Amino acid sequence: MTFLGEHSLATPAYQEKVDALIAFLDKTAIARDKKGGTAQVERDAIRQSGLLALWIPKQYGGIGASWAETLTVVRRLAAVDSSLAHVFAFQHLLLASTQLFGQPDQWEPWFEQTAKLNWFWGNALNPLDTRTISQPLADGFVFSGNKSFCSGATDSNRLLVSAIDQTTKKLIIAVLPTEREGINIFQDWDNIGQRQTDSGSIELQNVRVDAHEVLSNPGPLSTPYSALRPLIAQQILTNIYIGIAEGAYQAAKQYTSQSSRAWAASGVDHASQDPYTLGHFGDFWIGLESSRLLAEKAAHLLDDAWSVGDQLTPAHRGEVAIATATAKVASAQVGLDITSRLFDVTGARATTASLGLDRFWRNIRTHSLHDPVDYKRKELGHWALNNEYPSPTFYS
Numbered sequence: 001m002t003f004l005g006e007h008s009l010a011t012p013a014y015q016e017k018v019d020a021l022i023a024f025l026d027k028t029a030i031a032r033d034k035k036g037g038t039a040q041v042e043r044d045a046i047r048q049s050g051l052l053a054l055w056i057p058k059q060y061g062g063i064g065a066s067w068a069e070t071l072t073v074v075r076r077l078a079a080v081d082s083s084l085a086h087v088f089a090f091q092h093l094l095l096a097s098t099q100l101f102g103q104p105d106q107w108e109p110w111f112e113q114t115a116k117l118n119w120f121w122g123n124a125l126n127p128l129d130t131r132t133i134s135q136p137l138a139d140g141f142v143f144s145g146n147k148s149f150c151s152g153a154t155d156s157n158r159l160l161v162s163a164i165d166q167t168t169k170k171l172i173i174a175v176l177p178t179e180r181e182g183i184n185i186f187q188d189w190d191n192i193g194q195r196q197t198d199s200g201s202i203e204l205q206n207v208r209v210d211a212h213e214v215l216s217n218p219g220p221l222s223t224p225y226s227a228l229r230p231l232i233a234q235q236i237l238t239n240i241y242i243g244i245a246e247g248a249y250q251a252a253k254q255y256t257s258q259s260s261r262a263w264a265a266s267g268v269d270h271a272s273q274d275p276y277t278l279g280h281f282g283d284f285w286i287g288l289e290s291s292r293l294l295a296e297k298a299a300h301l302l303d304d305a306w307s308v309g310d311q312l313t314p315a316h317r318g319e320v321a322i323a324t325a326t327a328k329v330a331s332a333q334v335g336l337d338i339t340s341r342l343f344d345v346t347g348a349r350a351t352t353a354s355l356g357l358d359r360f361w362r363n364i365r366t367h368s369l370h371d372p373v374d375y376k377r378k379e380l381g382h383w384a385l386n387n388e389y390p391s392p393t394f395y396s
Contacts, residue, residue, distance in 0.1 A: 014063050017049045017050060022076060029356075030356035033356060037196065038198055040155060043087070054073060055070045061116055067232070067303045071239045076243065078240045078243025082363045082364075086194060086197045087197055089236040090122075096229065102215040106212065119157035120152065120156045120158075121152070122154070124150045125162045127162055132145030134209075140208060141172065143207045144163075144204055144206055147202045152197065158177060160173065173219075175213050182207035183203075184203040192365070194367055224314050227317055228302070228305060230393065231317075234324045234371075238298070240367060241335040241367070242295055248342050251355075252281075252357075260346055288334060294326055298320070298323040302324070305317060322390070325380050329376045339360040343357070
């Protein structure tokens with residue numbers, strides 16, 4: 001499968017691993033979408049590829065890819081399997097979160113162990129779900145409660161978990177071994193799309209959290225640098241949306257070229273020459289090219305901001321936020337448009353369940369609802385009209 005935006009000027013050393021993984025996931029993507037549940041074999045293949053350490057710097061045993069390079073891999077994976085692209089992408093988001101919120105003596109060993117042992121990281125952060133509370137101990141805390149949308153928690157080795165301090169009402173974030181006593185992961189994710197992200201719920205029953213496991217310095221969103229975390233998350237979503245749209249585009253192109261029939265009133269011999277079909281594909285191309293370029297711009301700005309580190313200013317962070325929101329809105333719009341309109345070019349026979357072409361729309365529709373783009377439009381409106389950068393939150 002050929003993807004938009006690929007460049008041949010410099011081929012990364014890890015590219016063969018990415019290509020092999022994509023080919024492997026593509027073979028069973030349609031069947032697994034119907035099945036749902038945990039993609040254990042495929043998760044193991046990701047482990048064995050060594051790509052769980054893609055973003056980890058080389059000095060800690062990782063591959064040392066930039067954010068732009070990492071997000072390109074996420075996009076390519078999403079074109080064939082957006083569920084596992086999501087889980088893979090969150091691996092790097094969660095690792096980055098430990099660096100942004102914690103201290104080197106915390107995250108450096110986690111980076112090294114992840115690269116050495118191929119640890120998978122799972123998400124139990126979800127700050128909007130405040131049902132998990134924290135009670136202090138002399139040398140730590142106890143977490144109790146429930147969390148929803150815990151992507152990748154199943155089959156993970158480490159979890160990023162949050163709780164609300166009963167006394168201060170502040171958010172406490174910690175890194176815990178998934179097998180820690182009292183952590184119960186449920187297989188209750190049953191949505192129409194993203195069916196293998198394992199985004200179900202977790203129950204925490206009096207889970208002990210040691211003080212050294214808490215990411216409190218500088219903590220979440222306390223500095224412009226630590227506030228890069230939500231922008232990384234938004235860029236992950238952006239590239240997943242573009243990847244889904246690219247996958248839909250390629251599937252529609254192949255089916256239209258090989259199987260679609262010309263409409264009786266079209267006056268042409270093949271569907272690929274139908275003027276209305278050509279118009280649709282022209283729109284698809286424009287949308288994909290524009291959203292891809294916006295995403296690449298945002299990713300390079302993120303890399304620049306990341307390199308500044310603790311000296312990052314609010315204005316510099318704001319520039320990344322504007323570029324990120326712009327790419328996010330564009331990619332969601334383009335993705336929803338292409339995944340719906342692909343049936344206008346493929347025709348009635350393409351709705352057969354065996355082709356699974358509906359999975360592209362179901363996946364992006366499910367994913368895009370988790371973080372409504374209307375609020376990104378509002379942020380961009382404040383910038384366009386009032387020159388106001390978005391205020392850092394966990395979602396902007």
